[in-house]
Amino acid sequence: MRRTVALLSASLFTLAAGAASAQNATxxxxxxxxxxxxxxxxxxxxxxxxxxxxxxxxxxxxxxxxxxxxxxxxxxxxxxxxxxxxxxxxxxxxxxxxxxxxxxxxxxxxxxxxxxxxxxxxxxxxxxxxxxxxxxxxxxxxxxxxxxxxxxxxxxxxxxxxxxxxxxxxxxxxxxxxxxxxxxxxxxxxxxxxxxxxxxxxxxxxxxxxxxxxxxxxxxxxxxxxxxxxxxxxxxxxxxxxxxxxxxxxxxxxxxxxxxxxxxxxxxxxxxxxxxxxxxxxxxxxxxxxxxxxxxxxxxxxxxxxxxxxxxxxxxxxxxxTISKESKTSPSAKASYGDTPQNYLPMGFLALDLAKALDLPLYDPNDKNAKIGDNAHTKAGNGLIGNDPAKPDLVIAANGGSDLIYLPNNDKELADRTIKALLEQDYVSGLFVDDALGNFPGTLPISEVNLKGKAVTPNPSIVVNFRSYVEGCNEPTNCSVEVADTVLRQGQGMHGSFGxxxxxxxxxxxxxxxxxxxxxxxxxxxxxxxxxxxxxxxxxxxxxxxxxxxxxxxxLPNGETPKSSEGELTSKPAANGLQTIVKYQSVLSQRYFDAAGFAGRTVGIEAEGSKEKTAGK
Ligand SMILES: [Zn+2]
The missing domain is CATH 3.40.720.10 (Alkaline Phosphatase, subunit A)
Structure with a gap:
């Protein structure tokens, strides 16, 4: 296929006519x-x-x-x-x-x-x-x-x-x-x-x-x-x-x-x-x-x-x-593990906390589906929750600044209980739920952030964004700190959040x-x-x-410069008042997501009543 680049053609024709440049054809x-x-x-x-x-x-x-x-x-x-x-x-x-x-x-x-x-x-x-x-x-x-x-x-x-x-x-x-x-x-x-x-x-x-x-x-x-x-x-x-x-x-x-x-x-x-x-x-x-x-x-x-x-x-x-492993609400941060400092979140905290909240056993998909006992966490943070690890009710894919939760049975009642448990945790900041499961207060549909399309892999049921804040300098995007579900330690580095x-x-x-x-x-x-x-x-x-x-x-030279605008999406409030907020900009039909989360819990989503400008614009 030859390249034409309509945007440039006018000026290139002028050049070619004048300089007889052969380069333009390539x-x-x-x-x-x-x-x-x-x-x-x-x-x-x-x-x-x-x-x-x-x-x-x-x-x-x-x-x-x-x-x-x-x-x-x-x-x-x-x-x-x-x-x-x-x-x-x-x-x-x-x-x-x-x-x-x-x-x-x-x-x-x-x-x-x-x-x-x-x-x-x-x-x-x-x-x-x-x-x-x-x-x-x-x-x-x-x-x-x-x-x-x-x-x-x-x-x-x-x-x-x-x-x-x-x-x-x-x-x-x-x-x-x-x-x-x-x-x-x-x-x-x-x-x-x-x-x-x-x-x-x-x-x-x-x-x-x-x-x-x-x-x-x-x-x-x-x-x-x-x-x-x-x-x-x-x-x-x-x-x-x-x-x-x-x-x-x-x-x-x-x-x-x-x-x-x-x-x-x-x-x-x-x-x-x-x-x-x-x-x-x-x-x-x-x-x-x-x-x-x-x-x-x-x-x-x-x-x-x-x-x-x-x-x-x-x-x-x-x-x-930078990674934070701190939480005041997490049950898993209160247990003791051989490899985690006292009162810090262990790797796999989301799977541990959800298994506890849902009163279901937790199995390790990275260890032949071994059952996880007290004072232990899964090997890679991932988890299978339910009575049969071969047919789990929930699958947790741990990633870092956000985790994915899958409900292979598409159980709406279980989704509701899971979301309620997540809303109790101070490390959560923003929840996105598969449109197929319905609307839940405190959450927004995954389709709103371009996560629902023609994918052939399973759609996540709930995308959990973790809390982030600024510490260490005055440039928010250079000094973001986030809770992360990872083997890495407080003070090391991670990404994956919506900050x-x-x-x-x-x-x-x-x-x-x-x-x-x-x-x-x-x-x-x-x-x-x-x-x-x-x-x-x-x-x-x-x-x-x-x-x-x-x-x-x-x-691009001679390219169109479209107009942009700013917008915000806000979910219905959950029972405890939390709302998932998405700040975005638009160009033509495109949305660009700056940040998302609960008010005051994500870099770029200011606390309610705060007059601070959104970071990183
Ligand atoms: Zn990385």
Whole structure:
């Protein structure tokens, strides 16, 4: 498919007539660079000079939005397809699959950042669990060279449906954490030869010290993910970009940097204390590491003569928050566990508290459905609640700043009791309920936040957002603190909530198809990234669902600049007065969700009567 780009055609025709430029007939290349978990306002010329340069010389998307739940796989699915999660079914990093995933560890709650799990879930859902076409696959089918390099999971979903175990079928180049292992996508002979010639190993190095999360008594890592990402950056700049250039076709390259996410999660700067949290030196080193990777890619584009013909979109999947494990209401915080400080929430607190409130037994889907006794929690925080773990009444998929609850029997009475129990807990801030279960005071329907569409994976019955607040600095989205259901400790890092700290991801772009020195005040999202990438490449994916982002036309030369407005949704009050509030902005038919939760319990949702401005606008 040839690229036309109606938006640019007038000026290009003028240029071509004058300068007889042959270049205009050739589509531009695209690099999508994802600095995982990079907060928008942490980028300065000091902390991240390469990213600051793209933002300041190219397009500064100053009103960015991660899609909720603000997790990696969820937002990866939005970038890869241009669709919201109600269509892609990637509701978080851990979902209820509705069947036992063997590669996921014989569990109905698989963690999706795993190529073998993705292959298995694809197979279960008729070959494509996303139920939408992905950017690299469509680009490849239209004659582009394609490659995806970086963090395992999101890297692969950009072209995940054509894998065969017989070797590299026609497929994008994929190099991720699993490359060289039995779950990795096989390398072609051409890639193996090129890596060898460049003195690069055929197996991705591990994270080393960066992978150490510590425990309640041992601080986590103080090292960024430099060694592993130096490998990815070398593969991209020394092997893949030269190869793509030699193929002499326009190309699309996705580079997914695990940093700063991995480092902010595991950092050992703040064991059991809220400050400095994710604003300590280790987290800053993680930000700089991602920035160094970007600088290396841009230098390579320069050296290969590709800079002028390559667009770069940078979009973090989500923001980040420091973890709180505090609750005054949680029964599970009052019990004792071998691995959790006294009075702190244990991993899996939501499953524990619900089992207690509903007076039903709790089983562990990540431990052969073992029953959980007193003073214990499940291995990954997930839970099966009910008398028969093979036919649970509730399934809890623990994720971090928000959790998913599934009611496989769609029992409305049980939903009502579950919601009432959740409304009693101080760590809850906002509840979204599957429209199919009906309306419940204190909650809003999941359809209001784009979580109800054509997904083929099971729809969550209740999405539970956890409390967030600001501590440690005066910039709310840089100093968000949130309750998180995770093995990680108070003071380490997490995301996934509906607070502005987690929804405010870093976004910027530069290149021949973008305005230069332009500050975009309109709201934009990661679904828009997918739609805009497709537009730049003149690709037209066929859509199953209708929950699609928009082309960020205002950032393109001669593009339309639509109008935006602000809005708010408020649920009926629950018996105790709590109301789920959603603050959003609108452009055309799109809604951009800034924050959601109960008044005063979410960063960006002010307390009742407060005159404070909403954070992060
Ligand atoms: Zn993360």
């Amino acid at each position: 589509p531009h290349n695209l690099i999508l660079f994802v600095p995982d978990g990079l907060r928008a306002l942490k980028v300065t010329p000091e902390t991240a000079p390469a990213m600051a340069e793209v933002r300041d010389k190219g397009v500064n998307f100053k009103n960015p939005h991660s899609v909720f739940p603000t997790f990696t796989m969820a937002n990866g699915s939005a970038m890869a397809t241009g669709h919201y999660l109600g269509d892609t079914g990637t509701f978080s990093n851990t979902i209820y699959s509705g069947y036992t995933s063997v590669p996921g560890g014989d569990t109905v709650t698989p963690f999706l950042e795993n190529d073998a799990v993705l292959g298995d879930i694809d197979e279960h859902f008729k070959g494509n669990y996303l139920n939408e076409e992905t950017l690299l696959k469509v680009a490849r089918a239209n004659g582009f060279s394609t490659a995806a390099i970086g963090k395992v999971g999101p890297t692969y979903i950009f072209d995940h449906t054509d894998r065969t175990d017989k070797g590299p079928a026609p497929h994008s180049i994929v190099v991720d954490d699993a490359t060289g292992s039995k779950t990795g996508v096989p390398l072609s002979d051409e890639m193996k030869d090129a890596l060898t010639k460049a003195n690069l190993p055929l197996t991705t190095p591990g994270r080393g010290d960066n992978g150490k999360a510590g425990d309640a008594k041992t601080a986590g890592t103080t090292a960024a993910n430099t060694a592993q990402q130096a490998y990815f950056a070398d593969v991209a700049s020394k092997v893949v970009l030269p190869m793509l250039r030699a193929q002499n076709k326009p190309f699309v390259l996705v580079f997914w940097s695990r940093d700063p996410d991995g480092t902010q999660h595991n950092q050992g700067d703040s064991l059991n204390t809220i400050t400095p949290g994710i604003n300590g030196p280790t987290s800053l080193a993680g930000i700089k590491n991602a920035d160094d990777n970007l600088a290396q890619l841009r230098k390579s584009l320069d050296e290969l003569g590709l800079a002028a013909s390559t667009d770069i979109i940078i979009s973090a999947d989500h923001g980040f928050s 502005r700290g987690d929804t405010m991801n870093f976004m910027a772009a530069i290149g021949p198809d973008f305005k230069a020195g332009y500050v975009d005040a309109l709201p934009v999202s990661n679904a828009d990234v997918g739609m805009t990438a497709a537009k730049l490449l003149d690709l037209h994916a066929s859509a199953q669902g209708g929950l699609m982002g928009r082309v960020m036309s205002e950032a």
